[in-house]
Amino acid sequence: MKAVIQRVSSASVSVADEKISEIGYGLLIFLGVVQEDVQKDIDYMVNKTAALRIFNDNEQHMNLSILDVGGEALVVSQFTLCADTNRGRRPSFVGAADPKIAENMYEQYCQKLQLFNIPVSQGKFGAIMEVALMNDGPVTIVLDSLIIKKIKGR
Numbered sequence: 684m685k686a687v688i689q690r691v692s693s694a695s696v697s698v699a700d701e702k703i704s705e706i707g708y709g710l711l712i713f714l715g716v717v718q719e720d721v722q723k724d725i726d727y728m729v730n731k732t733a734a735l736r737i738f739n740d741n742e743q744h745m746n747l748s749i750l751d752v753g754g755e756a757l758v759v760s761q762f763t764l765c766a767d768t769n770r771g772r773r774p775s776f777v778g779a780a781d782p783k784i785a786e787n788m789y790e791q792y793c794q795k796l797q798l799f800n801i802p803v804s805q806g807k808f809g810a811i812m813e814v815a816l817m818n819d820g821p822v823t824i825v826l827d828s829l830i831i832k833k834i835k836g837r
Contacts, residue, residue, distance in 0.1 A: 684715065684788070684827070685765065685824055688732065688824045689711045689823045689824075690710060690820055691709060691711045691818055696806050698812055704804035705757070706802070708809060712732065714789055715760075715762055717780055718779070718783035725795060729795040734748050734750070735826075736752065738754070745822070755802045757803075758789070758803060758806065759805070759812065785808075
């Protein structure tokens with residue numbers, strides 16, 4: 684599972700020129716699910732997202748999590764994060780999870796994030812979306828559960 688997490692002042696998602704979700708201060712999370720992902724990946728990514736200390740404290744040090752600042756989350760599915768660009772010029776997406784499996788894991792990620800009392804808004808799975816954001820910082824972090832699998836031998 685891969686995520687690109689951006690600290691934002693605001694973010695929104697539109698589908699067919701209609702705004703379907705928006706948040707204020709918090710995290711915009713682009714989430715991609717790969718074929719090898721299992722329940723442990725969801726749990727790891729949710730826990731890491733909720734506890735990630737990328738918000739500034741009073742001294743402007745990144746010491747606070749989304750939980751500490753009472754921020755919101757906007758989660759957008761993005762299978763293109765699963766692209767393999769090692770060969771040729773066109774990305775290969777064969778490593779991305781089957782859409783039905785990916786949608787289920789995406790929904791589980793969102794639901795588990797809500798268990799931390801984080802207000803979660805969502806994009807529309809499988810849709811062509813327009814995402815607008817005001818990156819705060821800018822702060823952009825990449826999380827990848829595959830790296831942890833390799834380190835821990837999962």
